[in-house]
Every structure is written in C-alpha cells, then in structure tokens.
Amino acid sequence: MLNVSRTDVDSEYAFEVTAEETLSRRDRIRHRVDQFLLAPARILWTDWRARIGLVIIGLFLFLSLIGPSLVERPEPLGPLLAPPWPWGTLEYPLGTTYLGQSILSQLVHGAPNMLKMILSGALFTVIVATVIGTTAGYKGGTVDGVLMTISDIAMTIPGLPLVIILAASLPIAGNPYLIGILLSINAWAGLARSLRSQVLTLRESEYVEASRIMDISLTRILGIDIIPNLMPYIAMNFVQQARWVIFNSVALYFLGVLPYSSTNWGVMMNSAYQKAGAVTSLEAFHWLAVPMFAVVLVALGLTLLAQSADRLFNPRVRARHAETVTGENGPEDEEESEPTTSVGAVS
Amino acid sequence: MNYVLKRTGRAVFTVWAVITLTFGLIRLLPGGPMQALRGYLMQQNPSITTSELQARIEALTAISPDEPIWVQYGNYLWGLLHGDLGQSVWLNKPVSTVLAERAPWTLFIMTTGLFLMFVIGIGLGAFMAYREGSNFDVATTGIGILLQSVPFYVVGLVLIAFVGYQWELLPTGGHYASSVTPGLNLPFVFSSIKHATLPVGSLVLTGFGGWALNMRGNSIRILGEDYLRVARLRGLSEGRIALRYVGRNALLPMYTLLLISIGYMFGGSVILEEIFAYPGLGRKLIQSIGRRDFPVMMGAFLLITIAVVIGVFIADLTYGLIDPRASGGAERESY
Numbered sequence: 016m017l018n019v020s021r022t023d024v025d026s027e028y029a030f031e032v033t034a035e036e037t038l039s040r041r042d043r044i045r046h047r048v049d050q051f052l053l054a055p056a057r058i059l060w061t062d063w064r065a066r067i068g069l070v071i072i073g074l075f076l077f078l079s080l081i082g083p084s085l086v087e088r089p090e091p092l093g094p095l096l097a098p099p100w101p102w103g104t105l106e107y108p109l110g111t112t113y114l115g116q117s118i119l120s121q122l123v124h125g126a127p128n129m130l131k132m133i134l135s136g137a138l139f140t141v142i143v144a145t146v147i148g149t150t151a152g153y154k155g156g157t158v159d160g161v162l163m164t165i166s167d168i169a170m171t172i173p174g175l176p177l178v179i180i181l182a183a184s185l186p187i188a189g190n191p192y193l194i195g196i197l198l199s200i201n202a203w204a205g206l207a208r209s210l211r212s213q214v215l216t217l218r219e220s221e222y223v224e225a226s227r228i229m230d231i232s233l234t235r236i237l238g239i240d241i242i243p244n245l246m247p248y249i250a251m252n253f254v255q256q257a258r259w260v261i262f263n264s265v266a267l268y269f270l271g272v273l274p275y276s277s278t279n280w281g282v283m284m285n286s287a288y289q290k291a292g293a294v295t296s297l298e299a300f301h302w303l304a305v306p307m308f309a310v311v312l313v314a315l316g317l318t319l320l321a322q323s324a325d326r327l328f329n330p331r332v333r334a335r336h337a338e339t340v341t342g343e344n345g346p347e348d349e350e351e352s353e354p355t356t357s358v359g360a361v362s
Numbered sequence: 363m364n365y366v367l368k369r370t371g372r373a374v375f376t377v378w379a380v381i382t383l384t385f386g387l388i389r390l391l392p393g394g395p396m397q398a399l400r401g402y403l404m405q406q407n408p409s410i411t412t413s414e415l416q417a418r419i420e421a422l423t424a425i426s427p428d429e430p431i432w433v434q435y436g437n438y439l440w441g442l443l444h445g446d447l448g449q450s451v452w453l454n455k456p457v458s459t460v461l462a463e464r465a466p467w468t469l470f471i472m473t474t475g476l477f478l479m480f481v482i483g484i485g486l487g488a489f490m491a492y493r494e495g496s497n498f499d500v501a502t503t504g505i506g507i508l509l510q511s512v513p514f515y516v517v518g519l520v521l522i523a524f525v526g527y528q529w530e531l532l533p534t535g536g537h538y539a540s541s542v543t544p545g546l547n548l549p550f551v552f553s554s555i556k557h558a559t560l561p562v563g564s565l566v567l568t569g570f571g572g573w574a575l576n577m578r579g580n581s582i583r584i585l586g587e588d589y590l591r592v593a594r595l596r597g598l599s600e601g602r603i604a605l606r607y608v609g610r611n612a613l614l615p616m617y618t619l620l621l622i623s624i625g626y627m628f629g630g631s632v633i634l635e636e637i638f639a640y641p642g643l644g645r646k647l648i649q650s651i652g653r654r655d656f657p658v659m660m661g662a663f664l665l666i667t668i669a670v671v672i673g674v675f676i677a678d679l680t681y682g683l684i685d686p687r688a689s690g691g692a693e694r695e696s697y
Binding site for chain 2: 064164167168170171172173174175176177179180181183184205258262263265266267269270272288294295296297300303307310311314315317318319322
C-alpha cells in the first residue's frame with residue numbers, strides 16, 4: 016500500500032468512488048484538495064528552493080490578504096523622511112516618506128493591488144495560451160496555420176510599448192485586474208506555441224486515438240486526455256508570467272504611464288523618485304529601496320518555485336536523482352504515498 | 363528557397379498587421395487619440411473652423427477624417443510606404459525626422475546589451491556545465507537564480523544613485539557629452555561608450571544569469587547523450603567534442619531563445635531609456651504620451667515593432683542555415 020505510484024493512486028481512488036456509497040460530498044472535496052493541493056505541496060516541500068519560495072510567497076499572500084486589516088492606512092503624521100529602524104525608531108520600522116507617512120503601511124496597503132494584477136495577468140495568459148495552443152496542436156491543418164500565424168504576430172509585437180499605447184488609448188481606470196490583463200496582452204503567444212509543439216506528440220498516443228475513434232468531442236479530448244499532461248508545464252509558466260507582471264507593472268507605474276486608483280509598489284517608487292529625489296540624494300533612498308526590495312523578494316520566491324517545480328516534474332531530472340542518490344528515494348516515495356494513506360483513513 | 367519566401371511573407375504580414383492595428387487605434391477608439399487631438403486643437407485655437415480643423419488633423423496624422431474609412435486606410439498605408447508618419451503636434455516637425463535621430467541610439471544600446479548578455483551567458487553556462495556539481499557551479503547557479511529575480515531597472519536605479527550621483531564615476535543620462543562633436547572621432551566614440559555603460563551594464567548584469575542557467579541546462583543534457591560517448595570512444599579530441607558536438611547542439615535552443623528575447627529587449631527599451639534619460643525611441647514614446655503627441659507615439663511604436671520584426675527575420679533566416687531541420691516543416695494530417 017505504501018509503495019504505489021501516483022497513477023495507481025488515481026485509478027484506485029476512481030474505483031473507490033464508484034464502489035463506496037459512504038463517501039460523502041465533503042469527503043470527496045477533501046480528497047480533491049489533498050490530491051491537487053496538499054500532495055504537490057508536500058512533494059515541493061522536500062526541495063529546499065521550493066521551501067524558501069513557498070515561505071516567501073506565503074508571506075506575500077499574508078501581507079496582501081490579511082496585512083491591510085492589521086496595519087493602519089498611511090497617514091501623514093510622522094516625522095518627515097525618517098530613516099528605517101536601526102538608524103530610526105521602531106515606531107516607523109521602515110522609515111517615513113517626505114510627507115511623514117509610514118513606509119511600512121504604504122508597502123502593506125500597496126500589496127493587495129500587486130496580488131490582483133499578478134493573479135489576473137497570469138491566469139489570463141495561461142488560459143488563453145492553453146486554449147489556443149492545444150486546439151492548434153490537436154486540430155492541425157488550417158486551424159493550426161491560422162492560430163499559429165496569429166501567435167507569431169502577437170509574439171513579435173514588443174509587449175511593453177503595446178501595453179503603453181493601449182493604456183494611453185483605452186478608457187481603463189486604475190482597475191488592477193484589467194491592468195494585469197493588459198500587461199499580459201500578448202504574453203500568451205509564446206506559451207501557446209510551446210504548448211502546441213508538446214501537443215503534437217501527445218495527439219498521436221493510443222489513448223487519444225481511442226477517444227477519437229469513440230467520437231468524443233474536441234473539448235472533452237483536450238480537457239481530459241491532453242491538458243492534464245501539460246499541467247506541470249502550464250503551472251510553471253503561470254509562475255513565470257506572474258513574475259513578468261510584477262516586474263513590468265512596477266516598472267510602468269514607476270514611469271507613471273499606467274492609471275491607478277489606489278497605491279501600489281510602483282506608485283511608491285514613482286513618488287520617491289519624483290517627489291523626494293531618492294536617486295540623487297541618499298536621504299530618501301530608503302523610500303525607493305523598500306518597494307524595490309519587496310519586488311525582488313517576491314520575484315525571487317516565484318523564481319525558486321518555478322525552478323523547483325521544473326526539477327520535480329521533469330522526469331529526466333527525477334530519473335537522474337533516482338539513479339545517483341538512492342538515499343533520497345525512500346522519503347520521496349513516502350511523500351507520494353501520502354494521499355493513499357488519507358484515502359484509506361477516510362474510507 | 364520556399365523557407366525564405368515563407369519567412370519574408372510572414373515578416374511583411376506582421377508589419378502590415380501592426381500598421382492596421384495602429385490605424386485602428388488612432389481612428390476607431392471612442393475617446394481615443396483622434397478625439398483627444400481634436401479636443402487639443404480646439405482648445406489651442408477656439409475660433410478654428412471645421413474645415414481648418416480637418417485640414418490640420420489631416421496634416422498631423424496623415425489621416426483625413428471626412429473620407430470613407432477604406433480611403434483613409436489606403437492613404438495612411440500609402441503615406442507610410444513613402445516614409446510619411448505624419449507631423450509631430452508638439453515639435454511641429456515631421457515624425458520621421460524626430461524618430462530618425464533617435465533610432466540609432468536605441469539600436470546601439472540594445473544590440474550591445476543583447477550581444478554581451480548572450481556571449482557572457484553562453485561562455486559561463488558551458489563552463490558551469492563542465493564543472494557540474496563543483497562549488498563553482500553551485501555558487502554561480504545560486505547567483506544566477508538571484509540575478510534572474512532582480513529587474514534591470516532596480517539595478518539601474520541603484521547604479522545611478524551610487525555610481526552616478528554618489529561616486530560620480532559615470533554620467534547618469536544623455537547619449538554623449540555636449541562638448542564633443544558627433545562624427546567619427548575618438549572623443550565622440552569614447553563619450554558615447556561612457557554614456558552607454560550604465561544602461562548596458564544594468565541590462566547585462568541582470569540578464570546574463572538567465573542565459574548562463576539555460577546554457578548550462580542544455581549542455582548538461584547533451585553531455586549525457588549517447589553520441590557523445592561514441593565520439594569519445596572514437597578518440598576524437600576534447601576540443602572538437604566540446605565545440606562541434608556539445609557546443610553546437612547546446613547552442614541551437616539558445617538561438618530560438620535569442621529570437622524571442624529580441625522582442626522583449628526592444629520592448630524593455632521603453633523603461634531603460636526613460637530611467638537613464640537616454641534619448642532613444644522608447645523615451646520618445648513615453649514623452650509623446652505625456653504630451654498627448656499621438657502621431658509621434660504611433661510612429662515610435664511602429665518603428666520599434668519594425669526593428670523587432672527585422673531582427674527576428676534575420677535570426678529566423680540564419681537559423682535555417684545553422685539547423686537544416688528547421689526548413690523542413692512537414693505537413694500534418696488534420697483532425
């Protein structure tokens with residue numbers, strides 16, 4: 016029981032669903048959560064890079080989801096341009112702005128907008144790319160030709176200038192979700208292309224051919240036979256796109272070319288640079304440095320996550336590890352068998 | 363031959379698509395550039411008559427708003443083919459003149475940056491792969507991951523603050539010192555390089571890590587291939603194996619990556635040039651948005667895109683020379 020591989024778990028689980036009437040809806044949801052969220056998280060946890068990455072991203076989520084209700088809104092009440100903690104007071108641990116607002120509070124209240132932009136941008140990219148890439152790869156022929164020509168054009172248009180032009184022309188107010196999508200407006204193209212080439216090999220496999228012979232609809236074949244195989248790759252690109260959105264949203268807000276309704280890290284950098292001259296004099300540099308550091312930290316977390324995900328999902332790296340480091344084989348198998356144990360425990 | 367024709371067709375098609383997109387953006391968007399321009403002109407001169415207004419808009423944007431849309435579109439295309447990008451609202455000069463001064467500088471820093479990143483990254487990556495598992499490899503991999511997470515503008519700002527303002531070692535903006543005369547003379551060349559050091563440096567510092575990691579991964583994958591073992595058994599020299607067997611095969615995917623990054627790099631010029639006050643196309647684009655100077659904005663966008671299309675086109679054609687498999691492209695069965 017303890018040494019079954021993942022695919023065995025899936026099939027066994029599927030059989031149990033049909034066999035056992037006692038499995039309630041809640042249990043089933045719990046299994047799903049365990050299978051798709053907890054188990055991968057446990058596997059990720061074995062890699063030190065992923066561990067650091069998860070901690071950083073967890074911190075960022077905490078900051079943006081719960082932080083604003085813990086820290087007061089930035090009010091211009093403190094001393095002007097107070098230095099951060101070791102040089103200043105603990106009342107303003109990250110120092111203050113030229114108006115006397117707490118920089119920590121600005122950072123915390125800017126975080127939710129960052130999260131919204133990142134999520135919408137990365138989701139938009141991944142969904143559009145998956146739909147277009149898998150359809151083109153699977154259908155082939157004219158559909159493929161047309162879709163790939165569109166992707167090639169979208170890929171060639173330089174993204175940032177296009178984003179700037181659209182932001183200047185379109186009547187979008189500072190809605191962070193829309194800004195996130197706008198920033199990813201042509202980012203799907205590259206991913207769509209690489210997904211297509213992966214589908215090319217999948218479409219010829221026996222189980223896909225079986226589905227085709229049984230006259231199963233296109234969306235079902237794509238959704239059930241094809242896309243699950245691509246999920247690790249898609250997940251990795253989700254993380255990479257998230258990094259892209261955070262880099263470029265901050266950059267464009269810093270340059271002051273995107274509209275905004277409430278503060279975020281790029282806007283912070285913009286005011287530090289424009290209003291306090293944070294680059295020319297070191298007195299205000301901390302105001303600029305804090306959001307910059309936050310961006311780098313979140314990006315580092317995302318990079319580490321993407322890197323380790325690559326290692327874990329990449330069968331080549333896995334196989335190599337299994338060959339060279341036999342000692343690590345044990346714990347890894349144990350991690351994988353975790354879902355089985357919990358399934359057994361419930362039933 | 364067929365391959366070359368196909369690629370040429372695609373490049374032309376892409377340029378046409380972008381032109382159409384810009385035309386659509388100028389003309390069709392409600393509250394878009396065209397109406398903003400109309401509002402701006404009426405505000406400048408409240409007593410302007412309708413026909414005068416139309417004539418002025420036509421002169422500025424190379425689009426005449428009265429005529430049917432396909433005639434406008436045709437005229438716009440025809441004008442572009444003759445290098446007529448319209449007239450700058452702010453500078454009162456033809457857009458093509460304004461941009462022609464800027465384009466070489468963008469090309470200069472972007473190609474230098476991309477070239478240095480590529481060369482340093484590939485050299486380092488190959489070396490890391492040969493020393494796989496050593497302390498050197500682990501340390502550089504760590505640094506590479508760290509550098510990948512730092513946006514180039516962050517490094518740029520730190521460089522400006524310290525190297526530029528605190529230590530006053532290098533200039534913080536501009537493309538050459540006002541004391542030198544442009545032309546092929548030593549002070550001018552030296553001054554241009556000095557002014558380009560910080561922008562190019564911030565690009566290379568943050569960029570080479572990613573290239574190195576990629577090259578390392580490719581090389582390690584190829585080092586495990588069977589044909590390499592065969593080459594060793596045949597008694598080929600290490601140098602020949604490193605260059606012809608590992609280097610060449612590991613470089614192929616990097617070349618595709620180079621193709622994709624041309625677009626990213628030129629897109630990034632918008633941020634880079636603005637931060638370093640470097641007078642290139644990207645900075646002009648941002649400036650023209652602030653001034654609501656739409657003809658210049660659209661012109662700069664078109665020009666950046668065309669630069670990318672040409673870059674990708676050249677890379678595409680030469681890729682066919684390096685990898686003969688690329689020109690094949692078998693037709694597949696359609697389901």
